Amino acid sequence: MSLISLGVVAVLFAAGTYLILQRMLSRVVIGLGLVSHGANLLIMLSGTRPAPPPVIGKSQVAAVADPLPQAMVLTAIVISFGVTAFLLALALRSYLLTGSDAVEDDLEDLRIRGIEGEEKGASA
Amino acid sequence: MNWLLPAVVAGPLLAAGLTIFVGRRLWIQRSITIVGVVFVLGAAIALLVAADSGSAQVTQVGGWPAPAGITLVADRFAAIMLTVSASMLLLVLLYAMAQLKRDALDWWFHSKYLVLTAGVSLSFVTGDLFNLFVGFEVMLIASYVLLTAKTGAGEVRATMSYVVINLVASALFLVIVAFVYMTTGTLNLADLSRVMVDIDPAVRNGLGMLTLVVFGVKAALFPLFMWLPDSYPTAPTPVTAIFAGLLTKVGVFVIIRTQTLLFAGDEPSTLLLFVAGSTMVVGVLGAIAQNEIKRILSFHIISQIGYMIMGLGLLSVAGLAASILYITHHIIVKTGLFLVGGLVESEHGTGALDRIGGVLHRRPVVAMLFLPLALSLAGMPPFSGFVAKLALVQEGLALDRGLIVGVSLMVGLLTFFSMTKIWGAVFWGRETEATEQAAPGMLGATVLVVALSIAVAAFAGPLADLAARAAVDLVDPAVYAELVLGAG
Numbered sequence: 001m002s003l004i005s006l007g008v009v010a011v012l013f014a015a016g017t018y019l020i021l022q023r024m025l026s027r028v029v030i031g032l033g034l035v036s037h038g039a040n041l042l043i044m045l046s047g048t049r050p051a052p053p054p055v056i057g058k059s060q061v062a063a064v065a066d067p068l069p070q071a072m073v074l075t076a077i078v079i080s081f082g083v084t085a086f087l088l089a090l091a092l093r094s095y096l097l098t099g100s101d102a103v104e105d106d107l108e109d110l111r112i113r114g115i116e117g118e119e120k121g122a123s124a
Numbered sequence: 125m126n127w128l129l130p131a132v133v134a135g136p137l138l139a140a141g142l143t144i145f146v147g148r149r150l151w152i153q154r155s156i157t158i159v160g161v162v163f164v165l166g167a168a169i170a171l172l173v174a175a176d177s178g179s180a181q182v183t184q185v186g187g188w189p190a191p192a193g194i195t196l197v198a199d200r201f202a203a204i205m206l207t208v209s210a211s212m213l214l215l216v217l218l219y220a221m222a223q224l225k226r227d228a229l230d231w232w233f234h235s236k237y238l239v240l241t242a243g244v245s246l247s248f249v250t251g252d253l254f255n256l257f258v259g260f261e262v263m264l265i266a267s268y269v270l271l272t273a274k275t276g277a278g279e280v281r282a283t284m285s286y287v288v289i290n291l292v293a294s295a296l297f298l299v300i301v302a303f304v305y306m307t308t309g310t311l312n313l314a315d316l317s318r319v320m321v322d323i324d325p326a327v328r329n330g331l332g333m334l335t336l337v338v339f340g341v342k343a344a345l346f347p348l349f350m351w352l353p354d355s356y357p358t359a360p361t362p363v364t365a366i367f368a369g370l371l372t373k374v375g376v377f378v379i380i381r382t383q384t385l386l387f388a389g390d391e392p393s394t395l396l397l398f399v400a401g402s403t404m405v406v407g408v409l410g411a412i413a414q415n416e417i418k419r420i421l422s423f424h425i426i427s428q429i430g431y432m433i434m435g436l437g438l439l440s441v442a443g444l445a446a447s448i449l450y451i452t453h454h455i456i457v458k459t460g461l462f463l464v465g466g467l468v469e470s471e472h473g474t475g476a477l478d479r480i481g482g483v484l485h486r487r488p489v490v491a492m493l494f495l496p497l498a499l500s501l502a503g504m505p506p507f508s509g510f511v512a513k514l515a516l517v518q519e520g521l522a523l524d525r526g527l528i529v530g531v532s533l534m535v536g537l538l539t540f541f542s543m544t545k546i547w548g549a550v551f552w553g554r555e556t557e558a559t560e561q562a563a564p565g566m567l568g569a570t571v572l573v574v575a576l577s578i579a580v581a582a583f584a585g586p587l588a589d590l591a592a593r594a595a596v597d598l599v600d601p602a603v604y605a606e607l608v609l610g611a612g
Binding site: 025028032040072080082086087093097103 | 254257258261265268269272275276277280281283284285287288291292294295296298299301302303305306311
């Protein structure tokens with residue numbers, strides 16, 4: 001079981017990384033979602049095998065599932081949900097301002113490219 | 125008294141909720157924020173006094189004993205960081221209230237600032253790896269929103285890259301949490317420090333490297349720093365100032381904490397020293413190439429981080445003490461420099477070096493505020509930067525690490541050069557028209573920061589002793605473990 005899950009984690013990370021490296025903001029957002037899901041799944045895998053829930057007074061300590069990874073994943077999901085919502089709002093704002101979904105070039109890079117172009121023009 | 129520990133986190137969060145609740149009634153909002161931040165400062169000082177007198181406060185939230193419960197702990201190192209940060213949070217708040225009133229952003233600012241305060245406090249006092257993740261996220265989410273104070277195209281673009289980089293680092297942080305939990309079955313830092321010793325060195329080093337990468341992104345270490353000079357300068361001055369002073373230093377704090385507690389070696393770490401040297405050099409060279417006050421100062425944040433990591437890389441009591449002293453000095457000086465830069469910028473409507481001049485004649489008081497901070501950043505005596513750099517250089521020479529000492533001195537010289545560049549362009553030169561006068565509150569807050577930085581130099585002796593006592597605790601992981609878990 002856990003080998004399949006590990007494979008899923010690997011695929012999520014690979015696909016997520018690929019998408020984050022894209023120029024379209026919407027793809028970056030989806031890529032970040034995939035990567036954080038991969039991380040969440042990895043935390044789930046760090047717990048014990050499926051077992052009965054731990055309830056004080058009702059279950060035996062040796063026979064219950066480890067509740068800690070589940071609690072952590074729940075927290076992590078809530079956090080990544082909130083940040084993804086913020087990121088989507090930001091991407092929308094960027095789209096409304098620039099009219100395109102692509103990440104803009106860095107202003108400094110543009111400036112340096114301009115200087116380079118001028119120098120080439122001068123030498124030609 | 126250990127109720128103070130959860131209170132430094134819960135207090136500002138509660139206050140943040142209240143500020144939203146009162147809506148746009150500005151005076152109530154301001155009073156709530158001031159009370160919240162002053163409370164954190166008071167609590168931090170109380171925690172520092174307690175920690176230094178040998179009764180460091182530890183509390184287990186929820187009543188479960190460690191390592192099962194969530195530990196909050198303020199040892200000397202954490203209490204020093206918390207105190208310095210809280211005092212900066214208060215002074216920048218005073219500056220912000222004067223500036224943002226003009227920009228009509230005041231009503232919007234307070235709740236986010238309080239959440240940021242809570243996140244920073246939690247990151248300092250937590251004794252649990254996952255809780256550290258939560259603390260960082262709280263801090264970062266507040267910082268994302270603060271960066272987008274004005275939603276123009278430039279701000280959105282800068283914030284976008286900042287958010288994406290931080291999210292990738294956070295996902296990797298979760299991977300660390302998962303791996304550590306798989307390997308050891310615990311996330312309590314004190315418990316981990318006892319268990320880590322028995323872990324296979326290869327696995328341990330791998331986890332150590334991954335931690336260094338994740339917090340290297342947050343602390344803007346070489347080669348993971350490129351997001352910083354891109355995103356910081358676009359925000360309003362008070363926001364940039366508090367980010368510059370605190371956020372990267374929280375990353376440095378965690379690097380020092382984890383590298384000493386969990387992944388400590390026996391001798392100076394060549395890798396860390398290499399990273400420290402490269403960070404210094406690349407940061408300062410970047411600064412020299414810039415032509416805008418805030419961008420120059422942003423690159424200097426990076427180069428200064430190198431010095432803090434240099435002390436950690438030496439991995440001795442004196443080296444770590446120098447690092448702690450350096451962080452203390454840097455938080456104050458860097459915040460102050462950004463505030464002065466903001467004064468100049470708000471009076472001229474620009475921070476471009478070639479469009480400002482002659483400030484020395486028209487506003488000598490602003491120039492007099494810039495001078496001690498700039499000299500301190502460059503490490504000139506008798507200012508606080510000199511004291512901190514001297515401690516680093518002495519220990520570097522004592523441990524026979526001449527190369528990194530040479531690099532650090534050269535970088536100090538280059539820092540001085542780039543400060544003279546600002547001085548020559550902005551304060552000397554032909555006088556330019558100022559569009560308006562900065563509010564007295566902004567000036568007053570900056571004066572207080574400068575006074576605090578001079579106080580660090582004046583009380584360097586007692587501060588260095590305090591830093592040395594904190595470093596002694598850091599070098600021996602057993603001290604921290606015993607504090608949280610009791611003897612055993």
